[in-house]
Amino acid sequence: xxxxxxxxxxxxxxxxxxxxxxxxxxxxxxxxxxxxxxxxxxxxxxxxxxxxxxxxxxxxxxxxxxxxxxxxxxxxxxxxxxxxxxxxxxxxxxxxxxxxxxxxxxx
Numbered sequence: 345x346x347x348x349x350x351x352x353x354x355x356x357x358x359x360x361x362x363x364x365x366x367x368x369x370x371x372x373x374x375x376x377x378x379x380x381x382x383x384x385x386x387x388x389x390x391x392x393x394x395x396x397x398x399x400x401x402x403x404x405x406x407x408x409x410x411x412x413x414x415x416x417x418x419x420x421x422x423x424x425x426x427x428x429x430x431x432x433x434x435x436x437x438x439x440x441x442x443x444x445x446x447x448x449x450x451x
Contacts, residue, residue, distance in 0.1 A: 349429075352426065352429050368404065374417065376416060376417075377413045403419055405418055406418075
C-alpha cells in the first residue's frame, strides 16, 4: 500500500467513528473549544479531548491556544489532500463527480 492509500485508509477509519465524525462536522462552520464541542454533542469532555487529539495527530484539525483554551478548526488543506488522493486512486476529479456518478446510476 502506498503512502496516499495509507493516508486515505487512516482518514476513513477515523471518520468511521461516529463521535469523531460528529466532531469534524461540528467544526465545519468554524473553530470551537472543547467546552463548546462536548456540550453541543452531548459527549463526555475527556472523550472529546481524546478524539480531538487523534484528529489533530493525523492533521485533520488544527489547534490554536489562547490563554488556557485551545480552539480547534478543520485543516481544510488536509481535506483537500484527501480529496486529491481519493481522486487519484479512483480516477475522479472531485467528490461532486462521485456524487453525480452515483445519482446517474440510480436513474
